[in-house]
Amino acid sequence: MTEFTVRRPEEHERRPAQSTVARALHSPPFTDEQWAIARDAFPAERTWAAFEDTRPIGMTVSAAVDLAVPGGRVPAAAVAWVGVRADRTRRGVVSALLTTQLRECRERGEPAAVLHASEATIYGRFGYGVSSQVKHVMVDRTRARLRADVPVTGSVRLLSEAEARTLPRELYARMGLHRPGMITRGDGWWRWNHDRVLDRDEYLVAVHQDHQGVDDGFVTYRPRSLGTFEQPAAGEALDVRDLHAANPGALAGLYRFLLSVDLVTKIRLKSRPIDEPIDLVLENPRAAEVMAIQDHLWVRLTDVAQAFASRTYGHAEPVVLDVRDARLPENAGRYRISPQGAERTEADADLELDVDTLAMLYLGGFPASTLAGIGRIQARDPEALTRADALFRSATPPWCGTDF
Incomplete structure (x- = not known):
């Protein structure tokens, strides 16, 4: 040893x-x-x-x-x-x-x-x-056309080198953490993950602006040649590194911009939200192919009581969880979850689970009934699973959208 x-x-x-x-x-x-x-x-x-x-x-x-x-x-x-x-x-x-x-x-x-x-x-x-999970999407630009009924809510402009360093961070902060799983980005993150890659990898930044002149979305991307000796005319791929939009109109506008870039045959979007509807805005939904679905954000609750107290819950009758945590035993015990919040309790448990499974439940990404079905939650009261599904449900699937 x-x-x-x-x-x-x-x-x-x-x-x-x-x-x-x-x-x-x-x-x-x-x-x-x-x-x-x-x-x-x-x-x-x-x-x-x-x-x-x-x-x-x-x-x-x-x-x-x-x-x-x-x-x-x-x-x-x-x-x-x-x-x-x-x-x-x-x-x-x-x-x-x-x-x-x-x-x-x-x-x-x-x-x-x-x-x-x-x-x-x-x-x-x-x-x-x-x-949270994400999907990696490949769009065949040669077959992809935006549907005519997708609304146009503004326009897109490319940023200058100076704007590309400042405007995305201002926009990200202004849009706020609008999905569970998103995190704030400090100055260190922007210097390392944004400014540095603009210099190193020659990324470009485009911003969507609504009809009132308000910036409401941005995309960071770069072209990559697909040409080889055998296929010199294979065209270019657009690799999308960072894409955030404040509303569906801005998202559609950024899609429209990416699809308009000349000489491009593939658009590669990595780590996108599971529910992002890029296929549904296309005339041919099969032009957008999901290449992989992967785990993305892993969460570890270090203080279960404080974590429970920091989120809201849906409408259902209370559920008592018995949480196991061998590494941080202070977290172990029973918690009563209700629409009014969470508290420690000595009441009999409805559901038993380990702290790693609790992390899967916490942001609303996985229903308790699904986790029980694969053996990760033990239900003393099977009817409690339906209540837990309602209590922990999130209006939108969790997504981080920030690599670190």
């Missing part, structure tokens, strides 16, 4: 720790230019590293965000850069790092931690559950 300690890295240890994780994730270490941005995007006070003597062998970081939940929002930790050196895996290093981080989240008053999983088999054992 490897002897190691988990602690905050000193300033001079932060970059070596990041390099260790980068190699573990099959990425090159940051350049000097990248590190100048990353050191602020991934705060030192939210970094934990594992050390063998003075040598880093693993790391995890997080950023403070707000997470949208049905009827409100909660403080949360956006977890990233989780990794262990290849010759030190399966020795308890990740377990020690993540457990330390989760307990810190609870102590900070952050009732949830969220992440995008590089491997889907890792995080369930730490209490994370899949809370």
Whole structure:
């Protein structure tokens, strides 16, 4: 068994720790230019590293965000850069790092931690559950035409280089967290995930403006050549990186713009909401093909009572949940959920579940009846499943829409 300690890295240890994780994730270490941005995007006070003597062998970081939940929002930790050196895996290093981080989240008053999983088999054992799914869509531009009855609510303009750095962040903040699962984006996120990729990958930004002159949506995209030696005239693909709209008219307007770009044969939209109707606005719905449906946002409730108190519930008779949490036992116990809120109780449980399954239920992405049907919820009272479905239901499927 490897002897190691988990602690905050000193300033001079932060970059070596990041390099260790980068190699573990099959990425090159940051350049000097990248590190100048990353050191602020991934705060030192939210970094934990594992050390063998003075040598880093693993790391995890997080950023403070707000997470949208049905009827409100909660403080949360956006977890990233989780990794262990290849010759030190399966020795308890990740377990020690993540457990330390989760307990810190609870102590900070952050009732949830969220992440995008590089491997889907890792995080369930730490209490994370899949809370939202996304679809990856390929649109065959040669067969795609917008239906004539799709309303035109404004126009689209390309942004200058200076506007492309500022306007999307203003628009994202103005649109707000209008779906469960969305998170706030701090300055560090914008510098690392937006400004940097504009410089590195030559992305373009277009904005939709309504008939009153109000900007209400944006898309960040870039053309990629599909040509090969065998097929030099294959055309271009538009890779959509970031697309947000305040209303259906803005969304349709951004679709219309992407479909109008010349020389394009494919439009590739990654990580879109499950219910986004791009196929239904086309004359030929089959021109938009769902290439994959994947897990996206994983949630870990670090303080179940606070998380329950931070969201609203639908109209149904109360349900008592018996929650199991071996890693953070303070969360374990029974909770009475009703339209008026949630509270601890000693009443008999209607439903039993582990904390990772609770995360799947929490944002409204998966009905309790579905989770019970696959064995993830044990129902002492089967009729309680219908009540739980109504209590936890979300008006729209959860979606994060932010990579981190």
